Amino acid sequence: MxxxxxxxxxxxxxxxxxxxxxxxxxxxxxxxxxxxxxxxxxxxxxxxxxxxxxxxxxxxxxxxxxxxxxxxxxxxxxxxxxxxxxxxxxxxxxxxxxxxxxxxxxxxIPDGLSSVDAAAVLMNGSVAIPLLETAALTGAETVLIEAAATGIGSALTQLAEKYGAARVIATAGGTGKAEQARKLGADQVIDHNDPAWTARLREDLGGATVDVVFDSIGGTTALDLLDLMTPLRGRMLGYGWLAGAPAQVSASDLIMRGLTFTGCAGPAWLGRVARARADVLTLAAEGRLDPxxxxxxxxxxxxxxxxxxxxxxxxxxxxxxxxxxx
The missing domain is CATH 3.90.180.10 (Medium-chain alcohol dehydrogenases, catalytic domain)
Structure with missing residues (x-):
């Protein structure tokens, strides 16, 4: 072979x-x-x-x-x-x-779903679902999805409203990906190729805050976002590090702001990902998640x-x- x-x-x-x-x-x-x-x-x-x-x-x-x-x-x-x-x-x-x-x-693979679509959707969706379940959105919250146009971010963007997001702010790299994020359901998109994108987010929020950050960028950007998050109930879920390093935040950074950080990795997390696979393929077969x-x-x-x-x-x-x- x-x-x-x-x-x-x-x-x-x-x-x-x-x-x-x-x-x-x-x-x-x-x-x-x-x-x-x-x-x-x-x-x-x-x-x-x-x-x-x-x-x-x-x-x-x-x-x-x-x-x-x-x-x-x-x-x-x-x-x-x-x-x-x-x-x-x-x-x-x-x-x-x-x-x-x-x-x-x-x-x-459910009837009506091609092998190509099943292969394409499985990883993105099976990580996105436990991320959204862990976030426990209330139906009235603002979320920030990093790298929202592709990969796991694309599944998060498609499913966020279904899981209780009231407003979806996305980051994407460049014009084409920004347009893709909007098509997938983002209410607002910021270009994270701009080194000052977190400052732009602060301006756009106009004094409002972000309740949940789905962090796939990591690095020092995560620390910059903490002051834009809702005190006492803001939560950041870290599941990637496109910047080359995990989120550079300490316990004191979180404690002083009343925030939580959940690391989404390790054997227990992978078990949750595995348990989401059947649901992901069902969503795709029903046309509710685009591969x-x-x-x-x-x-x-x-x-x-x-x-x-x-x-x-x-x-x-x-x-x-x-x-x-x-």
Whole structure:
């Protein structure tokens, strides 16, 4: 079978199309014939070596894939064979024509939802839902969603009102992404490419405050936002650091303002993300969450897909499709 092997940490060119044997299902595992493989922004950080991968290359790269179950291992229900599902790997093995994964990572794809759309929407939506549940919005609050046009931010923007946001302020990088954020449901958009964007937000608020910040930028920007948040009930949820470092806020920064910071990471958090997957696919199948597929590329163009993500070019998800000719 064809697979994309990461030969070493580095640039997109370390992702190389290679012919290797197809995997077999071990105990507690399934194998799927992959029909759609999402290219995820965190994967670019793992490929580059910025984040630890957890295994030494060379290895077949990739986190998620959607397709049809072709084989099950011992202690796995044989009724899964033939079903369309999305699976999670342990961080490698998904960029391939056939993918092995733990059976407990399987999420069935509802009728009416394509494998491409299921692959595209799963990560963004399954992180956005527990973020919104944790925020516990009251129906009368203002939220700030950073990087709202793409990725997890795009799902947050689409779902925020449904989960109780009264006003959605978004940040986005550049004119095109700002327009995308508005289309997804943002009431107001600020360009976070402007180094003084937090000062612009202060002006636009005109003395009002933000109740909830969904922080994917991190760095020193998070500290700048604290004085714009509602004292005693303002809460910041940190789930990313596009700035290159987590939010640089201390306990004293929060205590003196009566604010809370929730770090959305770790095993317990990932368990909540996993439990949201079925709901995400249902929302997408019902047309209530747009998967925002931008491009479908052949599997052997994985390196190109990674370059596009690093250039911050796409407004939607890039999906790799085995068997598609380039």
């Amino acid at each position: 064809q697979a994309i092997v990461m030969t070493a940490p580095g640039g997109p060119d370390v992702l190389v199309a290679t012919e290797i044997p197809a995997p077999r299902a071990g105990a507690g595992e399934v194998v799927i014939r992959a029909e759609a493989i999402p290219v995820l922004f965190p994967e670019t950080k793992l490929r580059s070596g910025e984040f630890p991968l957890g295994a030494q290359p060379p290895l077949v790269f990739g986190f998620q894939a959607a397709g049809e179950v072709t084989e099950v291992g011992a202690d796995v229900d044989s009724a899964l064979i033939g079903q369309r599902v999305v699976v999670d790997t342990k961080g490698f093995g998904a960029y391939a024509e056939f993918v092995a994964a733990q059976a407990d990572s399987v999420t069935p 925002l597929v931008e491009a479908i590329l052949p599997l052997d163009q994985a390196s190109r897909a990674h370059q596009l993500l690093e250039d911050r070019t796409p407004l939607g998800k890039i999906v790799l499709r085995p068997g598609l000719s380039g």
